[in-house]
Amino acid sequence: MARLNVNPNRMELSRLKKRLVVAKRGHKLLKDKQDALIKAFLERAREGKVLREELEGELAECYKSFLLARAQTLPAMLEQALMISGAKCNLQVGRQNVMSVLVPVYTVEQGGSPVNYGLATSLGSLDVALERFAALIPRLIALAAKEKAINLMAVEIEKTRRRVNALEHVLIPSFVETIRYITMKLDEQERSTLSRLMKIKEIVRSH
Template identity: 30%
Template sequence: MARAIAPTRSNLLKLKDELKFATLGHELLDQKRSILIVELLTLVDQAVEYQARVDKALALASDSMQHTVMEMGRLRVANLFGAVTIDSSIELSDRKVMGVRLPRVETSFVEKGPYFSPEGTTLAVEDTLEAYRDALKLMGRLAELKVSIMRLAREVKKTIRKVNALEKIVIPELDETLAYTRGRIEEAERESFMLMKQVKKRMDRQREKDAEGRE
């Protein structure tokens, strides 16, 4: 629906500028949408891969723990792992994709061994610790991917709404208003031209009468 606007040359120029700006904004937002969707799909693929790796790592860690318990006994294993002191740290940073902040998660471990005397223990203990450390590192990366996916999905949704608003509402309305205003101006100019022609004819006839009267 065309906007109510005075059909003047200055308003026509303003409408042309608005339409040019809206069209450029639509193109840029459409490019942003495409880039965000590509990044989103890439992260989804990675998340699927890391989810499988986390599931496998946790299963391996659980199997390793069960093997250790079978070798050493539940009480002995509980006492040994109760003595384990490993400091873990999670370093958070971020990166930007088209203005969207995406997290980076770096998980690290600082060991303060030996935790226990090697006497009466087996290598299965170390294997179990290593298995759980690997699983935790993978879980940190998976958390990074999942948060990034949620943020990108929100931004894609917002960008799509803006693109649709420009494409289906703003630009068509400006096109219609521009065409209406141009038509009104052309019509007014035609009417003005016809009026000037009529005035000229009357003036010409009046000059002819005046000339005949002088004769």
Template identity: 50%
Template sequence: MASTHVNPTRMELTKQKKKLATAVRGHKLLKDKRDELMRQFLELVRVNKALREKVERGIGAANQNFVMARAAMEDEYLAAALMTPKQEVTLDAGARNVMSVEVPQFSYRTRTSDPGDIYSYGFAFTSSELDGAVKSLADVLPDLLQLAECEKACQLMAAEIEKTRRRVNALEHVMIPETQENIRYITMKLDENERSTQIRLMKVKDMMLEQAHHYKERQAAD
């Protein structure tokens, strides 16, 4: 139903038609954005699933190696070996734009490039299982950061998809129908006013013709 506060004027009709054209164009753009977001979101979900499985396998292997190392070494030797890390890792956090969504982008760098610096102990009093556990954790770090990046991107994109979906629905089911109804209402009122004006003009014309006829009759009688 048309809004009661809409003025049935030609200026308002032009305004409503422009509003409808803008709403239709915005609706199409938002639908395209929603569809593209959904496509990229589904791709991220597949990547996220593969990364999570890979990270869980890596962490599981590292835990097994730590259990074996703890069984092969005294607790004090194991604690002393891991007490003072030799390598240092710096995490850099950035962002990239995906369909107007700022998703995180992580990278890391180590203090030295020597791969042997991940071991903070000598090899004389430690077991090979501990070496394998440390190496497993070092290997899983890049995938772990990528997994964190991917999962956060999925959360942000899911929120953006929901927000875009609400906007599409608001345009499709509220604004566009209301504007179309306003246009129909104004058009109907303008047509009614035009018909009323024509009827009044015809009545005025008939009255003028009738008066002119009576005037001629009086002139003829005189």
């Protein structure tokens, strides 16, 4: 591991030791954050998988109902029935802090009725299909929020992992190597100084 390019003196040694303590503390905090993020990520991923599978099954049933209604209705009548919707959907977006990751929280308010046409000119199968689609909207939005949160957390986990690896495999080892190098240099200087003092003392005694 390459050491840092610094002057081998006691002041630099003291400064590096303090930086090493801070780096180790930061590494531990980031490691704990990474572990907590991964745990939260896996929980949300499992919940998202279950919700997606449920919604895919229910959407398939909704499409079957709609295909049945379309097969039983003239295209012009179907187009006229679906031209203007009476249903309204108000979406409010919030944010929730999950381990320093701001994940979206969507609140849905539905109003009106998806059935906004004359009942005498349409079949009941179309009413059923539209009502089933409308009932799925809150859960679809909840799935979108959950999957967006999963993506954001995955990005944050990757960033945190890179920082942890940089501290663990680059910065901390370079501090340790530099401290060892400075300590060896200072020991050499101390031995050299002691040797010179002993020689000076011998010269003084001989005179």
